[in-house]
Amino acid sequence: MSQLLTLLFGRLPIGWLQLSHSRGRFFAAVAGVAFANLLVFMQLGIMGALNGSTVAPYALLRADIILSSEDGNTLTDAGHIPRARMFQALGVPGVAAATPLFIGNLPFTLPDGSSVSLQSFGMDVAQPGFAATEIAAALARLSLENTALLDEATRGMPPDVIADLTAGTPFTFETGGNTLTAIGTMQVGGGFMADGMMVMSDQTFLRAFPNRSSGAPNHILIRTDDGVSVEAVIARLQAALPAGNLRVQSLVGAAEADQTYMSVERPTGIIFGFGVFMGILVGLVIVYQVLSTDVADHLREYATFKAMGYGQPFFLGIVFEEAIILALFGFIPGFLVSLGLYAGLVNVTGLPVAMDASRAILVFLGTLAACTLSGAIATRRLANADPADLF
Amino acid sequence: MIEDAAIEVQGLNHFFGSGEARKQAIFDIDLSVVRGSLTILMGPSGSGKTTLLTLIGCLREVQQGSVRVLGHELYGSDEATLVGLRRRLGFIFQAHNLHESLTAAQNVLMGLQVHGGVNAAKGRRAAHHILDLLGLADRRDYLPGNLSGGQKQRVAVARALVSNPEIVLADEPTAALDKASGHTVVEMLKALGQTRGTTTVMVTHDPRILEMADRVITLEDGRIVADSAG
Numbered sequence: 001m002s003q004l005l006t007l008l009f010g011r012l013p014i015g016w017l018q019l020s021h022s023r024g025r026f027f028a029a030v031a032g033v034a035f036a037n038l039l040v041f042m043q044l045g046i047m048g049a050l051n052g053s054t055v056a057p058y059a060l061l062r063a064d065i066i067l068s069s070e071d072g073n074t075l076t077d078a079g080h081i082p083r084a085r086m087f088q089a090l091g092v093p094g095v096a097a098a099t100p101l102f103i104g105n106l107p108f109t110l111p112d113g114s115s116v117s118l119q120s121f122g123m124d125v126a127q128p129g130f131a132a133t134e135i136a137a138a139l140a141r142l143s144l145e146n147t148a149l150l151d152e153a154t155r156g157m158p159p160d161v162i163a164d165l166t167a168g169t170p171f172t173f174e175t176g177g178n179t180l181t182a183i184g185t186m187q188v189g190g191g192f193m194a195d196g197m198m199v200m201s202d203q204t205f206l207r208a209f210p211n212r213s214s215g216a217p218n219h220i221l222i223r224t225d226d227g228v229s230v231e232a233v234i235a236r237l238q239a240a241l242p243a244g245n246l247r248v249q250s251l252v253g254a255a256e257a258d259q260t261y262m263s264v265e266r267p268t269g270i271i272f273g274f275g276v277f278m279g280i281l282v283g284l285v286i287v288y289q290v291l292s293t294d295v296a297d298h299l300r301e302y303a304t305f306k307a308m309g310y311g312q313p314f315f316l317g318i319v320f321e322e323a324i325i326l327a328l329f330g331f332i333p334g335f336l337v338s339l340g341l342y343a344g345l346v347n348v349t350g351l352p353v354a355m356d357a358s359r360a361i362l363v364f365l366g367t368l369a370a371c372t373l374s375g376a377i378a379t380r381r382l383a384n385a386d387p388a389d390l391f
Numbered sequence: 392m393i394e395d396a397a398i399e400v401q402g403l404n405h406f407f408g409s410g411e412a413r414k415q416a417i418f419d420i421d422l423s424v425v426r427g428s429l430t431i432l433m434g435p436s437g438s439g440k441t442t443l444l445t446l447i448g449c450l451r452e453v454q455q456g457s458v459r460v461l462g463h464e465l466y467g468s469d470e471a472t473l474v475g476l477r478r479r480l481g482f483i484f485q486a487h488n489l490h491e492s493l494t495a496a497q498n499v500l501m502g503l504q505v506h507g508g509v510n511a512a513k514g515r516r517a518a519h520h521i522l523d524l525l526g527l528a529d530r531r532d533y534l535p536g537n538l539s540g541g542q543k544q545r546v547a548v549a550r551a552l553v554s555n556p557e558i559v560l561a562d563e564p565t566a567a568l569d570k571a572s573g574h575t576v577v578e579m580l581k582a583l584g585q586t587r588g589t590t591t592v593m594v595t596h597d598p599r600i601l602e603m604a605d606r607v608i609t610l611e612d613g614r615i616v617a618d619s620a621g
Contacts (some may be wrong), residue, residue, distance in 0.1 A: 006511065011504050012497055014490070021492030082562075304488040307450060309478030309505045388450040390484050 005321075015321030018294060029290040033330020033367065034337070036283030040363055041355075043275035048359065049351040050269060052264050054190025054254045054262045055255045056352065060188065060199060062119060063100070063221035064230045065237065066254045068247045072218070073265075074258040076119055076193055080216040085241055089222055093238045094233040096225045099127045100217030102205045105194055106175045108154075116156050116195035118175070118234035118252075120148075122205025130221050135199055138184045142201045150182040152197025153189035155350035180207050188348045192268065221251075228329055248306055287326055287371045291319055291378035307387035315382050323375030327367045333361060334367075396459075397558055397590035398424040398447055403456035405442055405613075416442045418613040420456075427588040429581055429603065431595055441562065443610070447592060448480060448560045449473040461557055475599035478505055481556030485563040487543040489503050489535040495522060496531040502550040509615045521549040525575065542569040548576050552583065559583075561593040565600060577603050 003021075005013030035296070057075055057229065067089065071079030084096045102122030109115050124141045128136040138149055150171070152162040161171050162185060171182040188197040206214055224233045225374045230250050237248045263269035295302070302315055338355065345353045405417035417439045424430050432440040445451045446458055446465070453466040463476055481502070489498045499518035503509045522531050525545040535543055544567040552557060559580060565573030577600045583589035584605075593604075601607060609617035 012493065012500060014493070017497075088500075285449075298490070300486075300488050301490045304484065305501065305505075307448070307477060307482050308479075308502065309474050312472055361470040388445045388487060389600075390482075390486070 009317075009321070011035065015318045015320065016325055018298065018318070019322055019325055022294075025290060025293070029286065029326050030329045030333070032153075032286030033283055033292070033326050033371070034334040036279050036370075037331055037334025037367060038284065038337055038341070039279030039282060040276050040366070041334065042362070043272045043279060043360075044359055045338070045345070045353045045355070046351070047263065047269065047272040047276070047340055049345075049353045050192055050262055050272065051259045052352040052354075053189065053193075054258050056188050056191065057119065057121070057197060058251065058255045060135060060197070061188065061221060061251065062132055062136075062223075063130055063251050064224045064235055065222040066249055066251050067220040067237070067241075068218070068249070068254070070247050071244045072247075073261055075219070075254065078103055078218040079245075080218060081220060081246065083215045083217055083220075085246065085265060086217075086220045088241055089220065091238055092233065092236050094224050094228040094236060095222055097127065097129065097223045099124045099130045099221050100202065100214075101130075101219040101221055102202055102209075102212065103218045104205065104207060104209045104212065106198065108173060108175050110156060111158060111161075114156065116154060117193075118151070118154065118198040119191075119194035119195050120198040120200060120205060120208065122200055122202040122209075125201045129223065131199075135186050138186075139199075141183055142199070142204070144183070144330050146178065146180050146207065147183045147188050148180050148198045148200040148204065150198055151186040151188050153187050153194035153350065155190035156195060176208055180204070180208070189352055192351075195350070195365075203300065215383075239277060256271045280366065282365075283367065283370045284374050287323060287374035288377055290326065291322055292381055293373050294322065295319065295378050295381040296384075299381070300390065302382060302385040303387045303390050306385055307390060312382070316379055319375045319379050319382075320372060323371035324368065327371040328366075330371075331364050331367050335363075395426045395430075397426040397461060398422070398592070399459040400443075400447070401457040403443075403446065403453070403458060405446060405451070407437075410427045417446070417615050419526050420613075420615060422608070422615065424590055424592060424606075426590050427584040428605040429577075429584055429591045429593070430606045430608060431593050431601060432608050432610060433594075433596065433605040434616075436611075438610040439613040440610050442558050442613075444562065444592065444594055447558075448482060449476050450467065478554075479557045481551035481554065481559040483544075483548055483551045483559065483561035483564040487540075487547045487567075487568060489543055489546055489550075491535050494532045494534055495527060495538065495542075495549075498535070498546055499536055499549045499553050500551045506554060509617070517553055518549070521553050522546070523573070524579070526572070541569060542570055544568055545572060545576070548579075552579070555583075555587060555589070557589060559589060559591040559593075561591065561595075563595055564593060565595065565596070565597050572600060573599060 005016050054074060067081060067085055069079030069081045083100055086100060089095050089098050104120050106118045106120045107115050108118050125139045128139040131139050135149055165171050165182055165185050171178060192194050206212055224230055234248050340353055342353045400420055400422040403417055403420040406413050406415050408414050434440045446453060458465040460476055496518045500514050503514045519531055527545055530542055564576055580591045607619055608615055
């Protein structure tokens, strides 16, 4: 390692030699940076799962524009919108088709007596063009009364139920005082609001939710004519539809807005964001403490080097060398332990907690920046190294 | 101005502290040290010899008077000039000040690397050579923590001399050494003066080496009270 760093820096790797000389302190520092990395990775992982699970239901839809009530917050946490807006929208140039979308939560009692919650979509089965390819083919079969497609990734769902459904055996169950029959599956997964999803016809939905009215869906999905600008149609819809309590967005824009809402406005997003900040702060403090102690312990040696004619860039180089080494050595175990914890979290919660390259790179660069910042602060102590005091 | 003087000091005064606590440590010193000579500074504690050494070594700011080192006036010089000059000097500290996480050879190498662009293999050979001359051939790869006080001092001497400095400033360099080792170090400094023109200014109380000096200067209360050939 020393020889490699000597080749790299073109000088003795004093930072590395200092760190590796005090092994106890070095391991403590590496453990501290690794722990800070772990904190940040876990917070980002859960935040990513929050964002991922928020937008996951969008994967079931195929539309260009979505009309929603301004009362709502996200796709699944939505208010109601008059169905009349759908007919009005159909009269706007560039709108090819429109359909209502009903959304509600249904409780589902598992065979072991425990209960899970299923986010249920009620869709017009006569318009499979609004459904994602994965479920479009099965949509026609949902015209049968009280049938549904069940999310095979539902948290807590017995594997044998899913196995039977995948093999073509319908599964009948009680939910909210109604009997539904699952006739197929799709895969979305649980989130923070529900344990899984269910897709049914709008008619079945209205039977399952007797308090809901066909005249007040949660959203209206719109497909535009081929070759027409979605933004232009949105502008026309905003001009044509009555103002007030109506949000007109592209489907992509709605998904992005949902993510922003969950990360910035919901307490959960803020809490996880704060967790990331705390992780960075912990890392900063640990690295600063180690580096500043290290500088203080070597003041006489640094003063000697000053007397010999070494300039400030040399000393800054040593401290930054130490900072980079700590960042690198702390990141690797932090990353590996996080991978293990992610796998455990997925296993236990079913949340889409996954490591991707961009997050790993981002955290590494953040670790590097935090360690360098700590190093920069620690170098203030170098001013105390006065070579005149050596004699 | 004296021809071939490595160090010239004129009308030098130096103070510590400020206001009522201001105390003068050096009083109107004039001194010229010939290139290649071995000069010993003696005097009781607090006589100003260490302050004089640090002023010549570009480690303190010259407040009043003139100090010329290797032809450069230190009074009013900027930091870059002082740092550049310090690279042409060799320092031997009483307390060794070796870097605890570097081996003996690596500590010596630091004396070379300050000049930049040193070939690694050549640098290593030079460090090993001078350690061998000082009787530390079998201690090259030892950390300072595993060396005796005398061995540490010899490593510090090697570090100061490895880059062939034009002036060596030494503070009690033989205090931790036995008679033979101390003699070797001073002989080496004398030889460097004769062969390469290296000038040595040494603070010492060691009577064993007084006779080897070209000149002995005694200070008391910040003034030169005696100046004689050794």
